[in-house]
Amino acid sequence: MKKSISLLMFLFALMFSNLNANEMFQTVEPKDATLVKTDSSKEFCNVCGMHLTKYYKTNHVTEFKNGHKEQYCSIHCQAEIYRDYKNKIKTIQVVDTNSLKLIDATKAFYVVGSSKEGTMSPISKYAFLSKDEAIKFQKEFGGTIHNFEETMNIALKDLPNDNKILDEKRVPMAKKGKKIFESMCDISKMKDFNSIGEAKQYLIDNNVCKNLDSQMLQAVSIYLYNPSAASEKSKMLNVPQDAKCPVCGMFVSKYPKWAAQIKTKDGHNHYFDGVKDMMKFYFEPSKYGHNHTKDELNDITVTDYYSLESINGKDAYFVIGSNVYGPMGEELIPFKNESQAKKFMEDHFGKKVLKFEELKKEMLF
Template sequence: MLKKISIIMLFLTFSVFASQNNQMFQTVNKKDATLVKIDSSKEFCNVCGMNLTKFYKTSHAVEFKNGHKEQYCSLHCFAKINENFGNKIKKVEVVDTKSLKLIDATKAYYVVGSSIKGTMSMVSKYAFLQKEAALEFISKNGGELKTFNEALEIATKALPKDEMMVDKKREKVAKKGKKIFETMCNKKELPSFNSVGEAKQYLIDNKVCKNLKPDMLQAVAIYTFNPAYATDDNKKMQIPTDVKCPVCGMFVAKFPKWAAKMSVNEHTHYFDGTKDMFKFYFNPSKYAHNHKKEQIQEIKVTDYYTLEEIDGKKAYYVIGSNVYGPMGEELIPFKDEKSAKSFKESHYGKKVLKFEEVKESLFY
């Protein structure tokens, strides 16, 4: 009980900050907001988990070709969805900043880069039904007039930079979320989540936590989406933002919970998963390198549970589980055999292997 009280007291400052968000330009009264979803995620963004009424003036509603509807707090969050599911989208609507009604986004006039703070992005984006209203907004607040496609392109190009900003803010919240989760939630094994919104909906639907205020639930969702946010920086693998995996070409910094690295002489290779790391380890010439195994100075991987950087040659790897990484099926690393066996039983893994037991034939 004392722990629960201390956690609630610890979170008071965060709650006060959240209450101040009611004064934001994006915020409207609940009665003035049009929310299109009908499930347990009705009031929050499916990507970032943020409250749709608080960030209503930048929200976008989407209808997919199968009839399913979703709603996102910003063009930033919609851009993330559009990158992967754009061909499945039937209709996109955006809130008219003036009337607060949902309008056809493709016919809206967007004001990009005004002095009014944006949502999930350093460059604000507000939409208007009438061109005159958009120009009036520009005369007072600055910014440039753009079409939907132009604004979406700007948001898409800014995703990597904006995500770094968002991640930085989430780290402090996730540390509080971790304490709340460990004290006030059912600490059962949770699945992997693709977004904060997905984690938040799972927590609600499965009643993982009880009697949490909205801001506390958001903090837990951020933590459970990516526990690496709450890991001490000095224990995480430090990944340069511009490095690509030599096997698949993906930016490794986008996947910190799966990252691995290999130091050869004075150079370090980074990988978006241990599977690609092993492919490179066994056959570097296939990826335009001619390293010999005796030249490898160290191999580091990311422990699945703690998100800490650990010695890859001393790790234990689970193969054949139902948990997938950025490149599909993965070898899931753990710092000790007990954790690996526990994961194997929970996630239908086929086998636990030591580093020296992993063979190249496993990948082909």
């Protein structure tokens, strides 16, 4: 029962409910919080974009070997960084639940799974400077006591399930963010990001949107980080589960972000796991066991890189030679909007933006 209550409170907090912030156990007054960053991301987590003071009691601070510091709202977000950049980390600190001071995380005592709400996970994890303080908290709120390494391993193990829950709950926010972005922001500045926090900092630093409040900014950041969350299935290319790419033999449905299709005049469909393979087939169908003429390959559909909507391939703009790779390596990246294609080319070292009729067989790597 306690776990169910904890999960419910976590999800309500995540979806920006109207609960008074002071009612959240993690929240402290700004004057009581220590924020270590000095740039425009000072007040939010660079992984999830959540407000650091609102979730302060679960904050972690990482100093990297190059001297750079980042602050995260939770050990969940810290685990995302720990997993990928462990060898680049110099020190990790955590907020002591009682004193609110930053302490050495490797010497802290964590109470895992108490009845207090978790941050970014239904399983709460709170740190204490001394074991006696941890035991006192445990007696009142339950849970088990662990050291940093044990707690980090628990967080790492829980990442897949926690992220699945988070992704599902972010869908409404992503859809809201898409509408806001398209109506109140400069869509030519759309690009891809490694985290929600990175997207939020980009929006702030580049003045991409006008007159957004904090919730609107978070929604747009969620959308930019994962546009597929806001994509309506009806607008995406519908690929049969058993459809194989005639060029490479891979199951196309596994790669919806890259899916492409050629429909022949007689109604036959060919599906591809990327534009590159589609164009190989388009130029030489006989090489892949089909005797179509160019005139028969009249209906071509590709997937817009950002919106993931299926679009007319003959009207699309394609970026070649970028540092973004698809399932089969280097790829022709399709866009419905020329300005987005050019911006993507600049961001990802692309060589050219071409229309469909400008694509040549010799460009297919």
